[in-house]
Amino acid sequence: MILTISTAVPGLRPPPCRDLATTSCVRATGEQLGVLYLALYLTALGTGGLKSSVSGFGSDQFDESDRTERKQMTRFFNWFFFFISIGSLLAVTVLVYIQDNVGRKWGYSICAAAILSGLAVFLAGTTRYRYKKLVGSPLTQIAAVFTAAFRKRNLQQPSDPSLLHDIDDYDVNEEGARKNKAKQRLALTNQFQFLNRAAIIERRSPAPAKKLSRWQLSSVADVEEVKMVIRMLPIWATTIMFWTVYAQMTTFSVSQATTMDRHIGPSFQIPAGSLTVFFVGSILLTVPVYDRLLLPLLHRLTGNPQGLSPLRRIGVGLSLSILAMVSAALTELKRLRSANSAKSLSVFWLIPQFFFVGSGEAFAYIGQLDFFLRECPKGMKTMSTGLFLSTLSLGFFVSSALVSIVHTVRGVSGDGAWLTDDLNKGRLYNFYWLLAVLSGINLVLFLVSAKWYVYRDNSMETEEDDEVVCHA
Numbered sequence: 001m002i003l004t005i006s007t008a009v010p011g012l013r014p015p016p017c018r019d020l021a022t023t024s025c026v027r028a029t030g031e032q033l034g035v036l037y038l039a040l041y042l043t044a045l046g047t048g049g050l051k052s053s054v055s056g057f058g059s060d061q062f063d064e065s066d067r068t069e070r071k072q073m074t075r076f077f078n079w080f081f082f083f084i085s086i087g088s089l090l091a092v093t094v095l096v097y098i099q100d101n102v103g104r105k106w107g108y109s110i111c112a113a114a115i116l117s118g119l120a121v122f123l124a125g126t127t128r129y130r131y132k133k134l135v136g137s138p139l140t141q142i143a144a145v146f147t148a149a150f151r152k153r154n155l156q157q158p159s160d161p162s163l164l165h166d167i168d169d170y171d172v173n174e175e176g177a178r179k180n181k182a183k184q185r186l187a188l189t190n191q192f193q194f195l196n197r198a199a200i201i202e203r204r205s206p207a208p209a210k211k212l213s214r215w216q217l218s219s220v221a222d223v224e225e226v227k228m229v230i231r232m233l234p235i236w237a238t239t240i241m242f243w244t245v246y247a248q249m250t251t252f253s254v255s256q257a258t259t260m261d262r263h264i265g266p267s268f269q270i271p272a273g274s275l276t277v278f279f280v281g282s283i284l285l286t287v288p289v290y291d292r293l294l295l296p297l298l299h300r301l302t303g304n305p306q307g308l309s310p311l312r313r314i315g316v317g318l319s320l321s322i323l324a325m326v327s328a329a330l331t332e333l334k335r336l337r338s339a340n341s342a343k344s345l346s347v348f349w350l351i352p353q354f355f356f357v358g359s360g361e362a363f364a365y366i367g368q369l370d371f372f373l374r375e376c377p378k379g380m381k382t383m384s385t386g387l388f389l390s391t392l393s394l395g396f397f398v399s400s401a402l403v404s405i406v407h408t409v410r411g412v413s414g415d416g417a418w419l420t421d422d423l424n425k426g427r428l429y430n431f432y433w434l435l436a437v438l439s440g441i442n443l444v445l446f447l448v449s450a451k452w453y454v455y456r457d458n459s460m461e462t463e464e465d466d467e468v469v470c471h472a
Contacts, residue, residue: 002039004108006032051389055080056381059373060132071305077370078291081362085283092276138229138380144214145226148198151216155200161188164199166220184378186224191231191454195223225377228456229384232375234449236387239314241442242364243395244402245321245435249279249357251399252419252428253328253350256335259423261344270347278351282358290362310371311450317364318446322439324356329432339424375456406431 006012012035017025028036058080062073099107158164166185188196198218214222257272264270290307298307308316331349338345368388376384403419411417413425420426 001112002035002042004105004112006035006039007103007105007108052382052386055369056373056385057129059381061130064374067305074306074370075291077366077373078287081366081369082284082287085280085287089277089280089284092274092280096274132378138377138383141214141222142226142229145195145198145218145223147215148218149195149223152197152200152202153194155197155202157193157196157200161220163201164188164196164220165201165217166199184221186221188220189224189227189454192227195226196220198223225380228375228377229380231453232372232384232387235311235314235371235446235453236391238442238446238449239318239364239368240391240394240398241439242318242321242360243392244398245325245395245439246357246361246392247396247399248325248328248432248435249354250276252431253353255423256332256428257347257350259339259344260335260347260350262347275347275350275354279354279358282355283362286359286362287366308367310367310374311453313363313367314371315443315446315450317360317362317367318439318443320356320360320363322436322443324353324360325432325436325439327356328353329429329436332429332432336424336429402431402434406434 012032014026014028014032055077058076059073062069062076064070064073095107095110098110199220199222201217254272254275257270257275262270262272295307299305328350331353334349335345368391369385372384372388373381406418410419413420417425418427418430
């Protein structure tokens, strides 16, 4: 709304530049910039709160202990991402056209109206939503478990796990009735055994176990939840590379498009930035094809109602990112050869790399979202979603770091330079080959991590067997 007002009210923006070639533009005043930055920071703040919470809150509406609702939650992730992609498609087509040809105030006002409508619909369901009981800060729990384990680092772990401190399955309310706790008992695992010391009840402790703080004594449930987070970290780390490849679609791939033939017919020319339409289009194609065609087929073949487990979907996404970089390198070689001829290469040669990354995102994004929300402990869904979203931003940081390293090693100009301002004088294809190799190494590390990972309660591993038994 602030962006709409700032573009509609003349005093909140500098006057338009009439002739860039001969007249210097009037600079924005401090007050005008202040209004702009206020709008941008509010957008960032709102987006951060929305993205880290909406998917977790959506998954809370499904009971994972119910087989039917568990299948519905998988479809929720698919269509949740599908409609996000529709929004992206409208942004790079309809809204861009309106802002360029009608006016920015109309583009921003449409966005404001859409957000207000969405907020009204969201609030209308307030009485129908399921709300999970809050269990406190996950960061505090993680720090408390590590602190308690470190304090008891010299103690011997008991051979009988029942001697460790644990929670009751139920609380007793004021009327004496039992009610479910926010946390539930979890079986003690053998991984990261040093953390088990946090649940050791010290014999010399002056206070009963129930009166000790969590920094002195943690329950087995708390310890196992922290272990869940630790087990997810290798998967988290090996998915960053996909978003590094993704970053090339909005940078170097667009730069490639500016040097290619973008004409459709004698007069219309595709804007280089609008090529992301092919990228978003591949996402919109992949999600329904998987949900309506591939999922039933994979269900019949494997007996798994999800078709592919979250880790397998991520693996498919990582594999497609490798194909995208191979395709991009081959296309760049072909583009360079055509640059020396009279006829430029058609921009449609870039479609395969956009398609592979777009389809890969459909698998990787939904797989990551499903994995981080299903496998995280109770009460940690927002933090787990934030962990997933951090892979997107870190992917762009890694991309920037690789570009800086290549500039340092190969230079920014000359015969040996890979990345130059003039793509016809550089060797961008080598950078794509580098990303393909790094993505291949990353895929191997991901497969090792996925093989090592143990699903929470083995639900994903046993679901297929359960389904086969049911059919039998």
